[in-house]
Amino acid sequence: MLPKGFQYAGVHAGLKDSGKKDMGLIVSEKKAVCAGVTTTNLACASCVKRNRKILRRGTAKTIIVNTKYANACTGKQGDKDDAEYAKIAEKLFGGPALTASTGVIGQNLPMDKIKKGAELLQKNLKHDYDDFAEAILTTDLVVKKITKTIHLLGRDVTICGTAKGSGMIHPNMATMLAFITTDASINHSLLQRVIREVTAISFNQVTVDGDTSTNDMCLCLANGMSGVRIDRQTLPVFQAALTEVLIYLAKAIAADGEGATKLMEVNVTGARSLKEARLAAKAVVGSPLVKCAVYGGDDNWGRVIAAVGRSGAKFDPEKVKMNWDGLQSKTVTINIDLASGRESAQAWGCDLTEGYVRINTNYN
Amino acid sequence: MLPKGFQYAGVHAGLKDSGKKDMGLIVSEKKAVCAGVTTTNLACASCVKRNRKILRRGTAKTIIVNTKYANACTGKQGDKDDAEYAKIAEKLFGGPALTASTGVIGQNLPMDKIKKGAELLQKNLKHDYDDFAEAILTTDLVVKKITKTIHLLGRDVTICGTAKGSGMIHPNMATMLAFITTDASINHSLLQRVIREVTAISFNQVTVDGDTSTNDMCLCLANGMSGVRIDRQTLPVFQAALTEVLIYLAKAIAADGEGATKLMEVNVTGARSLKEARLAAKAVVGSPLVKCAVYGGDDNWGRVIAAVGRSGAKFDPEKVKMNWDGLQSKTVTINIDLASGRESAQAWGCDLTEGYVRINTNYN
Known part of the structure; x- marks a missing residue:
């Protein structure tokens, strides 16, 4: 089961030469509460800088992702491209839009391909996250995805998680992207606190090579469409489920570290x-x-x-x-x-x- | 030219199966001032613990080295063996004796072989450090040695350095052993300060794999036999020469890191x-x-x-x-x-x- 009120897409937008899927999208039907944790690397990517502002404000509707180009260390042009990237997504899917780029550092985003990719994503939106989970991968060998449904106050609350990992993974977030969607209803400061606490014992305890990337983020959207409010009473069960999801993804990232056999x-x-x-x-x-x-x-x-x-x-x-x-x-x-x-x-x-x-x- | 009043030896004592030299010795004719820097690893080897006491007292006559067995994480038996090791060396060559073990962690020293090795070292002592420099190597591919002579107050002062490196090398000393001998005359606190300062910009700026070993040490003996006193006036030239020696060895260790091609x-x-x-x-x-x-x-x-x-x-x-x-x-x-x-x-x-x-x- 997937969380209510989210659609996902993943397409090949011509960024990767291999023909594999290279752009992904998550859209919430309603504006969602957003929270997240971002890289501690000082040389962070343009998308990280802009997302931080949105995460502070606490609301988002869209997450758009591309691989192949990290858009990090790309100077003012990088910031400009990222702002345009978000605008393209907001026009098509509603905003605020979080952007997430991963790939090679120092090369500018090919904005024409990005724009066409966004239009292609629009045509492929569905209530299924398989294509999305595939589209966010770089040197990963396997898709990393999980859903977890809990029963609270007589209703279902679902948490869905996808991640990409591989090289440059280290405590304090690395070229690790994780996207969590849930239909729980939760206020911004509580979601931010829970995401921070659970990240500390999951993604931040994973290391593949000790390098920490410019682009790492764990982003979470909670759209409230389950109708279940997360408060003092329901928090323990919700947090336990979220922990299960994030630790599952953390282990999947570690197991799929570059060149890993164990x-x-x-x-x-x-x-x-x-x-x-x-x-x-x-x-x-x-x-x-x-x-x-x-x-x-x-x-x-x-x-x-x-x-x-x-x-x-x-x-x-x-x-x-x-x-x-x-x-x-x-x-x-x-x-x-x-x-x-x-x-x-x-x-x-x-x-x-x-x-x-x-x-x-x-x-x- | 080698520093006056030092003899060196290196022999095969049967520790390494390959038949390569595996024990080394440095003996100063007179008791020498000693200084050194040791690993910051909490699980340090028995020899490191005992040497620290000698380094605090500031005088030594002998340094005895073995490879193949690190004698680290060997508990009370390890401490006992190391104390006996030092006694064997002190009886044959005079004390205090510094000991230095490197190799696999967790295996006890084969004391019979160590004792016979020490006797063999006695027979092979000479005013030449080539055998010593060879005997301290483990997975190193090349010998690391250098001498530097400076002219101070109309006399020659020589500094001789040898080192072993390879894996587990990281800032704050690793399975890196360096042995510095000099005929300069210098008091203990000044020598300790200079060794600490120069180590900070040489060995502690080398990293091969980020691991820090249980056994790393840089040990220095200064026997004063050049007759040149290192004081405020002569210190800059002496420290510059020592820096040249240690940076040479640091670079040699880096270049010979395990598997390194560059x-x-x-x-x-x-x-x-x-x-x-x-x-x-x-x-x-x-x-x-x-x-x-x-x-x-x-x-x-x-x-x-x-x-x-x-x-x-x-x-x-x-x-x-x-x-x-x-x-x-x-x-x-x-x-x-x-x-x-x-x-x-x-x-x-x-x-x-x-x-x-x-x-x-x-x-x-």
Whole structure:
């Protein structure tokens, strides 16, 4: 089931030479409350800068996405193109429109193709998000999508999530785009708080290569059309469902990291603080040496302890315990008990392979 | 020319299966002033913990080194073995003895072989550091050594440096060992200050893979046998020479990073502060995506700007300038002008290749 009152589209607009879908669209029937988290990279893309203003105001109707061109580090022309991009979308589908570009940095958007792509999207709008989920991919190998329906006050509330990941993924958002739509009714400040909290324990705990992109965003539209209000009473169930959706997407992104053959899940327990638990988990999942050991199915636990040791988390190296689970399988779990406190955290990543190097040596 | 009053040795003690040299020794004729910088990794090796005490006291006569076994994360037995290791060296060569182990984490030192190795080292001591420089290597492909003689107050002062590098190299010392000997006469606190300052702009600006090892150290012995006192007047020339030695070794380590085919040198200018200049240079040199672009000789400058953007350095993305030099050659220089201030910094690293992955997937 998809959330009520949203339509989606995905088309090939001629941006990618491969002929694959390269532009996507989400339109809410009514203006929706919007919230989101954007990259912490100082050199952020034009779309990120403009979206931030819309996210502060808290209302949007449309999200339009293109791949191949990141429209980052493109100066004033980039900002101008992005503004025109939004105008095209607002004219066709209603505004405010959030824009999301991903791809190569430093090349200007081909505005003619973008305009024709937007018109093509209009013709392909439907109450089905498969084409959209496909259209937002770049070097991803698999589509990442999930829906989750919960029952609140006798009605259905649905959350739909799609994401793209692959290279340049790191805590604090990377060339990672996630689009969440829901028919829940929720006010702007609460939605913003929930998205921030859930992003912290999902997307921000994923790392593929430690790089953080100029374009990363997690955007959420909530149009209220389920008629169910999210308040103090209904929040726990809604937030749990949203967490399930975002963690599913986070793991899907990690498993589909560039060149990845295995998903790594790191569980840190016994940390002195939540911050230290998160740091430790991320350090392990991000260590190139651990990632190579996982690739080789090699029980080199010293690399795990060395990674935790440099993470900033405090613990007694004599007391720390760790074990691997599934070192020879597609999902490798690393459990680390720091034996220093009561806090825990999870992080996700993938192995480091020759494939990662090959993909990133000749990317255009 | 080598510094007066030092002897060196390097032998095969049966630690490495390959038959290559695996233990090294430096002995000063007289007790020397010692200074050093050690890993910031919380899970540090037994030798690091014991050496720190000696470095605080400030005098040493011997440095003994072994490869293949890092003696890190080996618990109380590791500490006991390391203490015995030092005693063996002190009995044969005089103390205090600094110990330095490098290799696989979590395996105990084979003390019988270590003891026989120390005896073999005694038979091979000479006023020549070639065998020593060879004996400290692990996955390094080339020996890293340099001597530098300066003329001060009518006499010669010589500084000799050797290092090992390769994987797990990152700012704040990694499986990087550097051994500096000099016949300068210098007091402990001044030597410690100079080593700290010079390490900050050399070894701590090198990154191969972002991992920081449990065993890294830069150790320096100064035995005073040149008869030249380093004081306010002679310090600038001495410090400049030491800087030349350490930067030479830092670049040699970067160029010989695991799987590396190219040396990367990043020059950041126009930063608001020294700290931001260093952060920016290290972020670029450590970015897997930049490293892959360098490997492929691919002018993907957006990746450089994205790396600077997430480094923590503040700048105006519209004003930043960058250029590559030698993208198709063995040394690639990346110049970045942040146009935001007057501070500058350098950092060194290498490209990321399939070779790195291969080496670290099956390392024993």
